[in-house]
Amino acid sequence: MNLSDIANIFQGITSLAHGAWAMIAARLGLIVLGGVLVYYGRKGVLEPLLMIPMGLGMAMVNAGVLFLDPVTAAVISRSTGEAVLADGTTQGTLMLAPFVERTDDLMYILQIDFLQPIYTFAFSNGLIACFVFMGIGVLLDVGFLLARPFQSMFLALCAEFGTVATFPIAVALGLTYNEAASIAMVGGADGPMVLFTSLKLAKQLFVPITVVAYLYLGLTYGGYPYLIRFLIPAKLRAIRPVARPAVKISPAEKLAFAFVAGTVLCLLFPSASPLLLSLFVGVAVREAGLQYFTSMIENTLLYGATFFLGLLLGVLCEASTIFNPKVLLLLVLGIIALLLSGVGGIIGGYILYVASGRKFNPVIGIAGVSCVPSTAKVAQKEVSQVAPDVIILPEALGVNISGVITTAILTGIYVSLVPLIK
Amino acid sequence: MKPTAQSTLHWLAGPAVALVGVGCVRWLGPAFAGRVQAIVVVAGYLLVPAGLAWFAARLGQRAEKRAAGLAEPRS
Numbered sequence: 237m238n239l240s241d242i243a244n245i246f247q248g249i250t251s252l253a254h255g256a257w258a259m260i261a262a263r264l265g266l267i268v269l270g271g272v273l274v275y276y277g278r279k280g281v282l283e284p285l286l287m288i289p290m291g292l293g294m295a296m297v298n299a300g301v302l303f304l305d306p307v308t309a310a311v312i313s314r315s316t317g318e319a320v321l322a323d324g325t326t327q328g329t330l331m332l333a334p335f336v337e338r339t340d341d342l343m344y345i346l347q348i349d350f351l352q353p354i355y356t357f358a359f360s361n362g363l364i365a366c367f368v369f370m371g372i373g374v375l376l377d378v379g380f381l382l383a384r385p386f387q388s389m390f391l392a393l394c395a396e397f398g399t400v401a402t403f404p405i406a407v408a409l410g411l412t413y414n415e416a417a418s419i420a421m422v423g424g425a426d427g428p429m430v431l432f433t434s435l436k437l438a439k440q441l442f443v444p445i446t447v448v449a450y451l452y453l454g455l456t457y458g459g460y461p462y463l464i465r466f467l468i469p470a471k472l473r474a475i476r477p478v479a480r481p482a483v484k485i486s487p488a489e490k491l492a493f494a495f496v497a498g499t500v501l502c503l504l505f506p507s508a509s510p511l512l513l514s515l516f517v518g519v520a521v522r523e524a525g526l527q528y529f530t531s532m533i534e535n536t537l538l539y540g541a542t543f544f545l546g547l548l549l550g551v552l553c554e555a556s557t558i559f560n561p562k563v564l565l566l567l568v569l570g571i572i573a574l575l576l577s578g579v580g581g582i583i584g585g586y587i588l589y590v591a592s593g594r595k596f597n598p599v600i601g602i603a604g605v606s607c608v609p610s611t612a613k614v615a616q617k618e619v620s621q622v623a624p625d626v627i628i629l630p631e632a633l634g635v636n637i638s639g640v641i642t643t644a645i646l647t648g649i650y651v652s653l654v655p656l657i658k
Numbered sequence: 659m660k661p662t663a664q665s666t667l668h669w670l671a672g673p674a675v676a677l678v679g680v681g682c683v684r685w686l687g688p689a690f691a692g693r694v695q696a697i698v699v700v701a702g703y704l705l706v707p708a709g710l711a712w713f714a715a716r717l718g719q720r721a722e723k724r725a726a727g728l729a730e731p732r733s
Binding site for chain 2: 381382383385389393489490492493500503504649
């Protein structure tokens with residue numbers, strides 16, 4: 237038995253070790269990173285529903301690289317422009333070929349790669365993002381927003397600071413307008429919005445941008461408490477909200493709001509109407525009391541979409557797909573966007589603190605970063621640590637829900653206006 | 659003004675402001691150029707959330723009145 241026989245027995249190791257050193261290192265690094273995501277997902281530090289399928293997908297797609305047969309290699313090569321090897325083969329996986337676009341080639345790949353049908357028919361057109369948004373809509377209680385609309389909208393607008401400020405920073409650092417808008421959306425802390433914007437504006441970078449976004453969204457739960465403690469002294473965190481009689485908003489009132497807000501926003505941003513429809517149809521189904529639909533969207537659709545979103549994001553992290561010189565820049569810009577949004581929300585909280593005669597708890601501001609309901613829960617947790625009997629969750633949830641609406645508005649602005657900038 | 663007409667106007671005010679915002683962004687703004695266009699479009703973008711918040715506040719007031727036992731006039 238010689239070396240080539242051993243190489244034939246362990247084909248995975250042979251194909252992994254084939255190619256440039258940088259690519260081999262990237263593959264090994266991504267396998268390790270996948271393991272880290274699974275570990276922290278299991279421990280609950282990162283969102284397990286997303287991170288466990290994503291981590292597993294990331295590790296296994298990079299371990300599962302093989303030499304594709306000459307026919308498949310020719311199809312892949314036609315789309316990516318990469319030259320095939322001397323024996324007619326090329327490296328690839330049997331999971332997904334995200335860059336194949338020609339109809340004939342796509343029809344062929346759909347019969348080969350097992351995740352290609354879900355990627356082509358549900359991911360690359362934004363359907364999964366819309367399913368997740370329907371689920372969010374079903375979980376949202378807009379009554380919290382209707383109880384304090386101006387306060388909630390104001391704080392949510394302040395918490396879009398990162399989404400707005402990161403755009404010129406990204407352009408100054410060399411990204412195109414479309415790429416800058418896509419990475420700036422990370423500041424809105426809304427995964428489906430980032431996915432939708434990058435699919436519309438920067439399809440060549442949507443994989444790294446979406447992966448960066450979801451990785452960071454998982455970290456808001458761990459990072460924002462430090463930001464709150466750093467910017468707001470314990471005395472102010474313990475401020476008790478002014479007691480107001482509890483007002484019960486009827487389902488009809490919530491339904492009326494969903495109808496008017498959804499219709500007006502679709503009139504304003506036709507290009508974001510799939511996401512807007514998905515969000516408000518979720519709200520409408522919940523408030524109309526359609527229990528079978530609510531249960532179907534809340535359980536089957538939302539969890540199914542989240543599972544495949546995580547799995548596909550992981551599988552898309554194959555080294556040759558994600559290996560892009562701009563990834564490091566995107567990592568930096570993503571964290572700047574989230575940091576600035578958090579700071580903006582807290583500044584908004586301070587403005588209301590001063591305007592209300594020092595009666596408003598500024599921690600509520602950070603809930604404007606619309607990672608529903610994580611940031612609202614973070615705000616309540618930080619307040620509870622210094623004053624266990626102070627409840628700010630209802631106000632924080634109202635701000636959180638407004639954050640979804642303002643992020644949808646920012647998505648619409650970027651998707652509609654950025655392509656017009658010359 | 660009759661209470662019912664006043665009530666209807668209050669209900670329509672928020673959506674109307676939001677629709678004016680939509681009009682500024684999609685039709686009025688593009689009719690101008692340069693700085694005027696930018697001002698009209700930005701004003702439009704601000705009017706939309708303001709109008710929606712106004713409508714939301716109206717719905718909240720309705721709920722408060724109901725909680726206080728004061729029914730709204732019906733047309």
